[in-house]
Amino acid sequence: MIVLGLTGSIGMGKSTTTAMFADLGALIWNADDAVHALYARGGAAVGPVGEAFPGVVIDGAVDRTRLAEALGHDGEAFRRLEAIVHPLVIRGRLEALAAAEARGIRLAVLDIPLLFETGGDAAVDAVVVVTAPPSVQAARVLARPGMTRERFDAILARQLPDAEKRGRADFVVDTGAGLEAARAQVEQIVGMVLAEGWTPPRHGLPKADEPIH
Numbered sequence: 001m002i003v004l005g006l007t008g009s010i011g012m013g014k015s016t017t018t019a020m021f022a023d024l025g026a027l028i029w030n031a032d033d034a035v036h037a038l039y040a041r042g043g044a045a046v047g048p049v050g051e052a053f054p055g056v057v058i059d060g061a062v063d064r065t066r067l068a069e070a071l072g073h074d075g076e077a078f079r080r081l082e083a084i085v086h087p088l089v090i091r092g093r094l095e096a097l098a099a100a101e102a103r104g105i106r107l108a109v110l111d112i113p114l115l116f117e118t119g120g121d122a123a124v125d126a127v128v129v130v131t132a133p134p135s136v137q138a139a140r141v142l143a144r145p146g147m148t149r150e151r152f153d154a155i156l157a158r159q160l161p162d163a164e165k166r167g168r169a170d171f172v173v174d175t176g177a178g179l180e181a182a183r184a185q186v187e188q189i190v191g192m193v194l195a196e197g198w199t200p201p202r203h204g205l206p207k208a209d210e211p212i213h
Helices: 014-023 031-039 046-052 064-071 076-101 134-142 150-158 162-168 177-193
Strands: 001-008 025-029 107-111 126-131 171-174
Touching: 001 014, 001 177, 014 025, 014 107, 014 126, 014 177, 025 031, 025 076, 031 046, 031 076, 031 107, 046 076, 064 076, 064 177, 076 107, 126 162, 134 150
Parallel strands: 001 107, 001 126, 025 107, 126 171
Antiparallel strands: none
């Protein structure tokens, strides 16, 4: 099974692009969704996170606002949280990939917003970066409820610049020209990576010591 890592900055069209891969039969594994599930009622992270950070569990689920307050800017607290959640995320991802391969699925796409920032690009066969012109990106993001230019700029400051991501990508999907153009690019990528004899440029495998995504 081929495993692609998919990433891109805010407003670039990652969700739309992953849906296109799903339409072509790919398994989609979303890092944010995985963490949300771990924090939800009954999630495997609720108990240990609640013990490590008293007061952050409300009605049987981790309250992300309270957790953020408990973490503050304490690097050691972040490391303690990572030590709890990271193994659970990795286990869930490995289980999802193994189950998909057992079902005969040939392509998996790992949707990881901070793929490069966390070193996750070393654990996939190839990386797809979703991009769009800055004007399109800004228009999309600033149209979101409650979004301000200041908040948008703060988010961008925590992410690698789009140009750097594109420079490190194995494939690029540009969503700025519309859905059909983006779909054609996705179809081309899928056809290429599933072609007989294609050699993965990274040929990575999920590693137990990767940082939390």
